[in-house]
Amino acid sequence: ENQVDHICINKKFRRTMEDVRTRRGADVASDHHLVVANLKLKLKKNWKSGQTAIQMFNTAFLRDTDKLNEFKIALNNRFRALQDLLKEEETTMEENWKGIKQALTSTCQEVLGLKKYHHKEWISTETLDKIKERKN
Template sequence: MGERNEARERFANLCAFNKLVIGGTIFPHTRIHKATWISPDHTTENQIDHICINKTFRRTLEDVRTRRGADVASDHHLVVANLKLKLKKNWTSVQTALQRFNTAFLRDTDKLNEFKIALNNRFQALHNLLKEEETIVWSTTGKASRKH
């Protein structure tokens, strides 16, 4: 491959200043898949095009190579990188996940009886709704609904 010139030095300094990592030279490939530019007479090959990526995502870079058959209207070959992104789950807040019930008030017998009555009323309302639905189904179809 070719030698480093002033433009490549400036590019390396720019990447170092902005905490970017240069990819493309660390992956083992054949010589033809590393060269990004080939001279018109096909005697000189250089790797003059690179990929730069944020330093925090450098572990996601899996492979960098050139695609020689791409029609990009240039004397350079297309440089392609494979990335493997790792997405994190979006966790809800801890307070909603660890919601605790206050059971201390159930030790008082009066409050315990009130709670039982309220709970029975709720279940009775659900039971009544179910009975209503069953009678509607019975009246419309003429058959009792069966659960399979």
């Protein structure tokens, strides 16, 4: 067995090597053979430090009719106030969008609140209600 045909590779890339073969047909004036390697590079995900987490609102509260009505009323009041403000002064489309976005997010923050846990709910609200009934 010939020990001359080897590939030197950086330790960092040793797991990227998929296949290594020698090509004996290469016409080289040496006792070496052409060695061909297939590498599959895996790009590292670039994490950005200091990035804030996405705010997820607790939309499960909207299933409750009382919370849904409270949310509708609060949002309607915000949009009316925003509409009155926009009628008084001339604003650009970008400023209008910022106002709408701010009104919507602040209303969601106040009425719905943020999600506390990011796990899948394995028990429904109806089941929790039945458990409370049974305990009482």
